[in-house]
Amino acid sequence: MTTRFLAACFCSTVLAIALADSAAAQTKPSAESGETKEASGTAKGWDISGALQGKLLGGMNLQEMGQAAADLRAAAEAFERFGDSLNGTADRVATAIENTSRHHAEMSRDFDPFGYKAAFQTIQRQNEMIEKLYRLELRRLKHERRPDDSAKKRGKKKRKREMTRR
Incomplete structure (x- = not known):
């Protein structure tokens, strides 16, 4: 369950970065004046004409969006497998730490500085x-x-x- 939560957080972070890139691409500097010019679109600055032309999220078309979604899904599955292996490793590390602390306590039983x-x-x-x-x-x-x-x-x-x- 924890690995799925981490995978969902990872996916939402990637999506937020993609949306931020899209918003940054909407405001492009003007070549003549050197100032930024708002793109025509909704009140938030989204360019609807780009969506009508098949370009979404900073110039990506639907096919590229599908490929990005597939890559994101593969990354999420890999991240989930990584989480499972991390859980197994964490169990082994915890056991090793527990054994080490027991041995340390055993050695320091007669130690009275x-x-x-x-x-x-x-x-x-x-x-x-x-x-x-x-x-x-x-x-x-x-x-x-x-x-x-x-x-x-x-x-x-x-x-x-x-x-x-x-």
Whole structure:
């Protein structure tokens, strides 16, 4: 679909150039005065008398127009074939680029010129160590609180015993 669109754009560009040449041929310089003289015709400057004589688009007759149309069609078909081969080539180039980028990433996996990877690994190890020390400190604090709690419980038990003895 893309190649057909490109072929249509190419054809319309060629047609626009041909029309511009035709319009330029309509205004020819006068040999006597050196100025351009508008050809007689419509308000846009088209020479209808040339069309009546079989001359179109800057002096082309109908047979030449038919040949130009056939050449344009052949060029459009060739352009479409070129687009198909270009699509195949683009697929191969894209695959090659993808493989190259994968290989480059593989080679540069251990490459760390500024030390960012090593710094992040160090920070990760430090964070793990801080978490480990935090857990150990919590465990130590819980262990220190237990004897105090058990002493309070023992004190309550002693009081109860004393109360029951009296």
